[in-house]
Amino acid sequence: MTTVGIDAVEIHTGKLRLDLAETFAPEMGDAPEKYTKGLGLHASSFPDTYEDIVTMGANAAHRLMKRKGLEPDDIGRIDVATESAFDHSKPVSTYIAGCLEQVFESDFHHANKGERKFACVAGTQSIDDAYNWIKAGRNRGRAALVIATDTALYARDDPGEATQGAGAVAMLIDEDPNLVELSTEQGYGSADETDFLKPQQQFPSVDGKRSVNVYLARMREALIDYERVGGKIHADDFRLGPFHTPFPGMVRKAAVLAYRHITRDTEIEEELAEEIGRQPRSEAFDSDEAYLEALSEYTDALKETERYQAWYGRTIDPTLTLSRHVGNWYTGSVHVARVSGLKALAEAGEDAVGERLLVGSYGSGAQAEIHVETVQEDWREEIEAIDIDERLESRYELTFEEYEDVHDAHNFDEESAVEEFTVPEAEFAFDGWGRMGERKYRYVE
Ligand code: CAA
Numbered sequence: 001m002t003t004v005g006i007d008a009v010e011i012h013t014g015k016l017r018l019d020l021a022e023t024f025a026p027e028m029g030d031a032p033e034k035y036t037k038g039l040g041l042h043a044s045s046f047p048d049t050y051e052d053i054v055t056m057g058a059n060a061a062h063r064l065m066k067r068k069g070l071e072p073d074d075i076g077r078i079d080v081a082t083e084s085a086f087d088h089s090k091p092v093s094t095y096i097a098g099c100l101e102q103v104f105e106s107d108f109h110h111a112n113k114g115e116r117k118f119a120c121v122a123g124t125q126s127i128d129d130a131y132n133w134i135k136a137g138r139n140r141g142r143a144a145l146v147i148a149t150d151t152a153l154y155a156r157d158d159p160g161e162a163t164q165g166a167g168a169v170a171m172l173i174d175e176d177p178n179l180v181e182l183s184t185e186q187g188y189g190s191a192d193e194t195d196f197l198k199p200q201q202q203f204p205s206v207d208g209k210r211s212v213n214v215y216l217a218r219m220r221e222a223l224i225d226y227e228r229v230g231g232k233i234h235a236d237d238f239r240l241g242p243f244h245t246p247f248p249g250m251v252r253k254a255a256v257l258a259y260r261h262i263t264r265d266t267e268i269e270e271e272l273a274e275e276i277g278r279q280p281r282s283e284a285f286d287s288d289e290a291y292l293e294a295l296s297e298y299t300d301a302l303k304e305t306e307r308y309q310a311w312y313g314r315t316i317d318p319t320l321t322l323s324r325h326v327g328n329w330y331t332g333s334v335h336v337a338r339v340s341g342l343k344a345l346a347e348a349g350e351d352a353v354g355e356r357l358l359v360g361s362y363g364s365g366a367q368a369e370i371h372v373e374t375v376q377e378d379w380r381e382e383i384e385a386i387d388i389d390e391r392l393e394s395r396y397e398l399t400f401e402e403y404e405d406v407h408d409a410h411n412f413d414e415e416s417a418v419e420e421f422t423v424p425e426a427e428f429a430f431d432g433w434g435r436m437g438e439r440k441y442r443y444v445e
Helices: 020-028 032-039 053-068 092-103 122-135 159-163 208-230 248-263 267-276 288-304 306-315 317-326 330-347 379-384 388-393 400-409
Strands: 004-013 016-019 043-046 075-081 112-116 143-152 165-175 180-190 356-363 367-375 427-433 439-444
Touching: 004 053, 004 122, 004 330, 004 367, 004 379, 004 388, 016 020, 016 400, 020 032, 020 043, 020 159, 020 400, 032 159, 032 248, 043 317, 053 075, 053 092, 053 143, 053 165, 053 427, 053 439, 075 092, 075 122, 092 112, 092 143, 092 439, 112 122, 122 143, 122 165, 122 180, 122 330, 122 356, 122 367, 143 330, 165 330, 180 208, 208 248, 208 356, 208 367, 248 267, 248 288, 248 306, 248 317, 267 288, 267 306, 288 306, 306 317, 317 330, 317 388, 330 356, 330 379
Parallel strands: 043 165, 075 112, 075 143
Antiparallel strands: 004 165, 004 180, 016 043, 143 165, 180 367, 356 367, 427 439
């Protein structure tokens, strides 16, 4: 039977860097530890003035196609996932295809293009669409290009400003994939929520604290729904758990709840019982309040156990490394987490072939998806080809005043004359406005 999954990945980071502890925290009157320890973030990536969701997506896709030796005729589908779109009708994938056609001799007229919207989960939904398209045999031997691209900016002085970021992840979905195989089993947790939304506005309206609880509630539902089809999850079944990472502290909160859930009624719960007791069961309590309090005490104790910390250090922590240095990339975030985790395994020289990943995607509004991926034979070569470390290293370091200018430059409601901070080279760049109000792009040699 044909295997289908992610064959290769390229990552483009916004070319500017804001140091959260050193530069941002003092201006906000915050302790640096709120960022480095509480949120788990050191820096955010920002787009230079000539970068946007199209240039970042096109640059990632271009590098991916070049590295894999692909021509437009090899691609039958281009789907862009974003929550930063600037056009209500013309999809970002058409702009990106237009960019790519500047550098390839042939065109993408044969390719089905679209744009997926469901906050940050849309990148995973686009992968699912590509998987279904290939599995249904409609791809005529062609692969799908899925691009998750976002400028995750919040209004100035919104609490979300601490978690901003910008970048794109391009992924090739194909038969006989080199990186990970996808599976048919998925679990969902989906509900009409108003925790984070952008009704006809560029920057989100966010109920930050509530958004954290909605993330946890939907993830829990998705985990339970996954178990209905995939069977009971055991804590040691998975080598990595890449989760949507708006900030690493969010995943830290989710991970302990997930661990509590998957260890209930297992030998791990029994082993831990001597140290912290068994997990509270609702039937043993007179009120929900008493039960929830006991559950919260158990969870706090669980977090401190060596057994949990070893699991967290092995399964979750490696997936957060890149996120700590780039911030939230919305649709790209869980895909950055996957690369981050696999990169750590490659650096440690692990033979991860056949290992499984438990992938938790999430979008506000709100929907979580849990699915499983299996690491493929040629994974290491694919991961080692990604030059994200060099790209992060070469970002331009912003002062706080420059950060304010950059934020204005990307604010649709501000007139800004700020100059670019870096010089575009071998990449796509914004090139002004067309006669119908469209954004135009050119490839800079
Ligand atoms: N030392 C150590 N830790 C410190 C500290 C210090 N000096 N000062 C604060 N902290 C800790 C806090 O205790 C807190 O950690 P806990 O939650 O574990 O207690 C953490 O740092 C953050 O501090 P605050 O809660 O005070 O921060 P805040 O109120 O300014 O805002 C936020 C936090 C609500 C997450 C805000 O950044 C926000 O609104 N972010 C955008 C929304 C978001 O990302 N939500 C996540 C779920 S929704 C989602 O996932 C979709 C998406 O991508 C947006």
